[in-house]
Amino acid sequence: MFEEEIINLCKKLRLSRNLADMAQKTEGESHQEYLHKLLSSELKNREQVRISKLVNSAGFYSIKTFDSFRFDEITLPSGLTQESLKSLDFIKDKKNIIMYGRTGTGKTMLSIALGVTACQNGIPVKFYRTAALVNQLSEAKNAGTLSVLLKKLNKAAIIILDEFGYVPYDRTGSQLLFDYLSEIHEQKSVILNTNLEFSRWVNVLYDEQMTAALVGRLMHQCHLILFPGENNRLRESSINDLYHSISTESKGD
Known part of the structure; x- marks a missing residue:
């Protein structure tokens, strides 16, 4: 009862x-x-x-943690330690992080681990493949609902943009992305993952002045983390292939 x-x-x-x-x-x-x-x-x-x-x-498409991440394979800038990165000091200071390196070197894994840690600390996060966000911005503008989307984005304290520069964006989408990142400049932290050096960003955004302005704003308060390592997915694949070949040879003996 x-x-x-x-x-x-x-x-x-x-x-x-x-x-x-x-x-x-x-x-x-x-x-x-x-x-x-x-x-x-x-x-x-x-x-x-x-x-x-x-x-x-x-919006994470998988859940990652720091447990299996190889910090010894990345180059942290002066003033940023592994401990301060994990403690999310950059969010408190509203600083950005740009992760630069070849495909498969762990940029997405580290950015998701940071995002998950932020969520565990009660900090709202939005994670996007950059092309997907550009498409959403363009579609919202065409539908007259851009303000609704921006209001949704503004609820997050940190924006993670993955795979920046993997595909070129149309001029309207590039302008919308630039406008949004300019609007949140020094208001939120942005984590941006890219395999493009800054001089090649114009190939994605088309406009040189807009590209220079975007790079300047992102880098104004920013930690640049370099990923010089080899492709982890290829490395793991090579290890698996090697193990398979050794295993096959052993059975043959």
Whole structure:
């Protein structure tokens, strides 16, 4: 009888079902200890739900952590340590991060790990393949809903743009991307991953003045992280091929 009443009271008080469930399992030597444990459980549950919502709404196409990332294979700039990067100091300072290196060297993995860590700290994130964001901006402008999309983007404290420069953007899309990044300049942190050196960005954005202005704004308060290593996917593939060949030879012997 009391279980159903507790569930209904939780609904009316906008408390989670978790509280009703924990009420049956929690024990305490005093009423105060019991209540403290129960409320602590509810708070922990709310934090977990919030983190889950932030991660799900960020747009990551996979979840990555720092555990398997090889920090010894990247070059951090002066003033940026592995510890300060993991602690997200750049977000507090509203600094940008540009990750530059060949395809498959870990730029996406590190940027997602940073984004997931931000979500775990209650910081809203938006992750996009750059071409996808450009398409969304163009479609929203054509549909007259650009302000709605920008309002959605503005809820994030950090914007992650992956695969910048992999494909050229049309002039309208380039202008919209430039306008958006200019609008959030020094207001939010941007992580941008690219395999293009700055001198070649004009091949993607077309306009030299706009390209120079965008590079200048992104680099104004920025950490440039270099990824000089080889393609990890190719390396892992080569290792697998080598293992397979050795295994086959062993069976033949």
